[in-house]
Amino acid sequence: MVQKLIELSLRNRYIVLAIALSLFVWGVFAVKQNPIDAIPDLSENQVIVFTEWMGRSPQIMEDQVTFPLVSNLQGISKVKNIRGTSMFGMSFVYIIFDDDVDIYWARTRVLERLNYAQRLLPQNVTPTLGPDGTGVGHVFWYTLDAKGMDLGEQRATQDWYVKLALQTVPGVSEVSSFGGFEKQYQLIVDPAKLQFYHLSLTNIIDKVKANNNDVGGRKFEMSDAGYIIRGLGYIKNKTDIENIAVANNNGIPVRVKDIGSVQMGGDLRLGIFDENGNGEVVGGIVVMRYGENADKVISAVKAKMKEIEKGLPEGVHFKTAYDRSELIEAAIENIKGKLGEEMLAVSLIVIVFLFHWRSAVSIIIQIPITIAISFILLNAFGLSSNIMSLTGIALAIGVIVDNGIIMAENSYRNLADWQAKHAPKKD
Known part of the structure; x- marks a missing residue:
């Protein structure tokens, strides 16, 4: 032959x-x-379902969130295994599919089943799908070199400008932020004043939520002209919160500032991100989509960062912490x-x-x-x-x-x- x-x-x-x-x-x-890519992707063909219900114990999360989700997701076609993990305030469900299953077909099937399983969960608890990446999808890490800018401003710049711009790069599944403080309005209530005005924390929460909203009206015609009537009520600063009326005491409105104080602060943190022992920094992790070309994605991310850098505050630049393209x-x-x-x-x-x-x-x-x-x-x-x-x-x-x-x-x-x-x- x-x-x-x-x-x-x-x-x-x-x-x-x-x-x-x-x-x-x-x-x-x-x-x-x-x-x-530099590293072979040996991870399983999986879809992650993440559910957050803050303040609940791991046992409550297991009984009321993880178990109902695992029970209802088991009927999906071509599923090899389902694993569930419960922790304080969070639940993770890992649906492992056969190796020959298309990842986006799998995500669609899981999303369809979640629509049915939603009714079995507690009120206002919504499960979400994890990013369409893998365990080796962290291809690029960066930090912000912003001397003189506080960590809260750095995190706000990262979350509301840099992150949103980088997520438009083709092949990027997610940009995860780390470090700094997530800015928030903090209302510190005096319990004695609540008791004096016969109010509860639920009353305060409902009133603040109701007053942070825009409302629409109808069209009003006058002098052959039409005007759209609407009410502008979104909070813009802490003074707006302080002036929200929460009750009425003998014809006198009781405002938020009468029962407590409002301040700008940072959300609760479970750790910090330090760079080489030189202090805290703020940055992000670029997660690549499943099956993408890592080298091309990193090149596109770097090109986008050059454009983003032009719009950053003066003196703020990017620093590369991890770049897989070098390997x-x-x-x-x-x-x-x-x-x-x-x-x-x-x-x-x-x-x-x-x-x-x-x-x-x-x-x-x-x-x-x-x-x-x-x-x-x-x-x-x-x-x-x-x-x-x-x-x-x-x-x-x-x-x-x-x-x-x-x-x-x-x-x-x-x-x-x-x-x-x-x-x-x-x-």
Whole structure:
């Protein structure tokens, strides 16, 4: 069989060359299309459902949130396993699908089932889907270099400007903020004054919520002109909160400032983010979407950060804390260097031992064609280019070279035997 294949190839050498050239061109195209990452993604094909119900104990979260969700999500098609975790004020449900299931099909099925499971949960408790990323999707970390700006202002800049802009980058699933203080209005109530005015905390909460709202009216026509009537009631500063009326005491309105004080403060924190022992910083983590090209996503994020930096306050800049593209580029450069070294070594060995440059060229041509074909197979099986696969290709180059040298030497040996056998005999 092998002999017939070799004979067929020798008789149709131009067809073989055309096929090899076509495979090489296809392989070059496959290299550009193949996702490039540094770390192989070995995580399970999963969808995460996150539910927050602050102030509740882990047992309450388990009984009233986690258990109803797990029970109703088990009927989804192609689910391999479901895991639930409950903690103080939070519940996590991990739905593990079969490996051949499309992640976005899985997210759609989970979302459909959540619409049904919603009615089994306590009032005002809403489960949400986690980002469509994986455990190795954290491709880029950055911090804000903002000397002289307090941590609350830095966090506000991150949450309301930087984060929203970076989330528009193609391939970015989520930008998670860390560090600093989340600014909030804090109402400090005096219990003695609540008792004096016969009020409760529920009354105060309801009144503040009701007064932080815009209301609409109808159209009013006057002098052949139409006017839209609406009430503007959104809170803009702490003075607006202080002047909200919460009760009536003998015809005199009782305002928020009469029962307590209002201040601007930070939300409760469970930790801090320190950079190299130099103090607290504020920044974000860029999470890549499932199956995206990490190198392209990071390049797009860096380009977007240059645009965002123009709109930041004076003296505020980005600092890179973690950049996976450095590892990716190092891996690519390594295989390029190994490829060049192998070609040079093969050329010298073949020319020195065989004294035939055409044999060296035929062996060298095999290397890029074989590597190009390997990327076609990577795309066919849905695998990315990472340290593991690129290292395997680099190691396989030696096998390719050995195969070429052995075939060349074997050809010379057979030719020499044939010449010796058919040489004219001397009398």
